[in-house]
Amino acid sequence: MEMQTYQNPVISGFNPDPSICRVGEDFYLVTSSFEFFPGVPIYHSKNLVNWELINYCLTDEEQLRLKGCGPSDGIYAPTLRYWDGVWFMTVTNISDKGNFIVHTRDIRGKWSAPGWVDQKGIDPSLYFERSLCGHGEDGAPMYEDRAYFCSNGGEEGPGIYLCQVNPFTGERLSASRKISAGCGGKAPEAPHIYRIGEYYYLMMAEGGTEYGHGITMQRSRDIYGPYEACPYNPVLTHRDAGGDPIQAVGHGDLTEDQNGNWWVVCLGIRPLEGSMLHNLGRETFLAPVVWQDGWPVIGNNGRIAGQMQGPLPGMALPADRGFSDDFRTGLRLQWNTLRNHRAEDFQAEKGTLLIRGNEEDLDAFCGSPSFLGVRQPQFCIRAKTEVFVPRTDKTKAGMTAFYNGHFHYEIYVEKGEGGAYVNVRRRLFDLEMVTARAAVSEEGSLELKIEADEDYYSFFYRTGENWVLLDRGMTRGLTTEITDTRSFTGVFIGLFAVEGEAKFCGFSLEER
Numbered sequence: 408m409e410m411q412t413y414q415n416p417v418i419s420g421f422n423p424d425p426s427i428c429r430v431g432e433d434f435y436l437v438t439s440s441f442e443f444f445p446g447v448p449i450y451h452s453k454n455l456v457n458w459e460l461i462n463y464c465l466t467d468e469e470q471l472r473l474k475g476c477g478p479s480d481g482i483y484a485p486t487l488r489y490w491d492g493v494w495f496m497t498v499t500n501i502s503d504k505g506n507f508i509v510h511t512r513d514i515r516g517k518w519s520a521p522g523w524v525d526q527k528g529i530d531p532s533l534y535f536e537r538s539l540c541g542h543g544e545d546g547a548p549m550y551e552d553r554a555y556f557c558s559n560g561g562e563e564g565p566g567i568y569l570c571q572v573n574p575f576t577g578e579r580l581s582a583s584r585k586i587s588a589g590c591g592g593k594a595p596e597a598p599h600i601y602r603i604g605e606y607y608y609l610m611m612a613e614g615g616t617e618y619g620h621g622i623t624m625q626r627s628r629d630i631y632g633p634y635e636a637c638p639y640n641p642v643l644t645h646r647d648a649g650g651d652p653i654q655a656v657g658h659g660d661l662t663e664d665q666n667g668n669w670w671v672v673c674l675g676i677r678p679l680e681g682s683m684l685h686n687l688g689r690e691t692f693l694a695p696v697v698w699q700d701g702w703p704v705i706g707n708n709g710r711i712a713g714q715m716q717g718p719l720p721g722m723a724l725p726a727d728r729g730f731s732d733d734f735r736t737g738l739r740l741q742w743n744t745l746r747n748h749r750a751e752d753f754q755a756e757k758g759t760l761l762i763r764g765n766e767e768d769l770d771a772f773c774g775s776p777s778f779l780g781v782r783q784p785q786f787c788i789r790a791k792t793e794v795f796v797p798r799t800d801k802t803k804a805g806m807t808a809f810y811n812g813h814f815h816y817e818i819y820v821e822k823g824e825g826g827a828y829v830n831v832r833r834r835l836f837d838l839e840m841v842t843a844r845a846a847v848s849e850e851g852s853l854e855l856k857i858e859a860d861e862d863y864y865s866f867f868y869r870t871g872e873n874w875v876l877l878d879r880g881m882t883r884g885l886t887t888e889i890t891d892t893r894s895f896t897g898v899f900i901g902l903f904a905v906e907g908e909a910k911f912c913g914f915s916l917e918e919r
């Protein structure tokens with residue numbers, strides 16, 4: 408394939424900890440989902456640049472118990488692998504029993520129940536191997552398949568631990584052994600093992616998932632080690648690239664395409680200009696990899712750029728980051744709810760979406776308010792919907808820019824004393840207030856719009872010809888660094904209802 412230019416991130420908006428797997432000429436990629444439902448989105452691509460959401464690995468409560476989990480708890484980093492006709496995905500639910508594996512023969516269909524793995528730590532990964540184990544009576548070679556499981560926790564302190572498992576049940580088949588302590592950075596995590604040539608390669612992330620993040624590489628001729636470190640670790644980092652518009656790159660996974668070219672997908676962030684704050688979450692980036700003296704050189708000598716070149720396996724198209732749903736044929740795959748919410752509370756048919764609200768509002772920190780959201784994919788977007796004035800008093804029906812229960816902005820309509828109102832409300836830390844309000848007719852519907860850029864979320868409504876800007880809130884209020892010291896997600900643009908029914912007509916989100 409000839410060299411092509413492509414844009415990073417390849418999957419924009421909150422999509423961290425990517426893991427990639429190729430089967431033939433098809434690439435599949437999964438990312439972390441935390442408290443959002445369904446869990447572990449699966450994307451498909453032919454060219455590594457344009458990715459389509461095709462399914463989720465975790466689609467029911469048995470696979471994904473999130474009740475009462477905190478924001479950024481729940482589902483951490485997944486790994487996707489394919490072996491002998493079966494797909495395997497291993498991941499941690501830190502709010503349930505830890506590490507587990509699910510499998511399926513149809514990546515677009517339903518996945519199995521979890522097989523829990525008795526090994527500590529997070530960021531589990533699988534490595535499969537077929538080896539000669541003897542010869543039959545007729546002299547024919549006999550092979551044995553082995554599945555190895557690694558994660559970053561065990562009895563002997565921080566590092567990477569390995570055992571054998573039954574990948575269908577999760578049963579551990581050997582003792583967990585520490586195989587690496589990392590290469591000196593804090594928080595060795597995100598281990599993936601590959602067999603390339605004569606070596607087992609152990610790729611991991613070190614430095615923590617913030618601005619010190621990076622990828623390191625080790626190799627050994629024995630899967631249990633000892634592993635030697637690449638002489639120029641970290642093989643990818645921006646920790647010394649202050650001012651670069653892409654930061655915190657790390658947590659990657661390698662793949663070889665059908666033409667023998669190598670690639671890494673990893674996470675990175677795009678801070679708001681001139682700041683060390685980011686609102687879009689950790690996103691998925693792609694970089695070409697070449698091998699030099701048996702070690703990988705990632706991207707531009709260990710750096711990633713917004714515009715890169717590589718021998719892509721298919722023709723890349725310009726990214727289409729828009730999204731719309733006319734609610735005519737059920738809900739589109741992109742919508743997520745919070746934790747374990749009743750699916751019956753969201754009904755899309757004949758062009759309207761009905762959301763049944765409960766007593767929890769969006770401030771519920773570990774709760775399940777009636778919220779349906781899509782990831783904000785770019786800084787500058789415009790999202791619109793039409794909402795009907797609720798029939799019942801106290802019911803709120805609206806649209807939100809939502810990070811978590813303690814950090815969000817809302818524009819909603821409610822019927823109260825003396826009429827119906829459209830309100831803008833903010834919740835930032837423990838500050839909550841309605842910051843603007845306008846009276847609207849008690850009958851019929853109105854349109855709501857959120858416009859976002861790197862400075863503000865602006866909230867508009869329209870009952871006739873012209874949009875009215877009701878209020879705005881700073882983008883900086885919904886950034887990972889502001890929300891918490893341990894938060895891993897990004898902003899969603901959502902629709903919601905509180906106490907009673909809310910009816911919406913159409914939703915669209917476009918770049919502007």
Ligand code: 6LW
Nearest residue numbers: 483484530596597616658
């Ligand atoms: C994930 C860890 C990390 O488990 O962040 O970027 C944690 N790295 O590897 C949550 O996504």
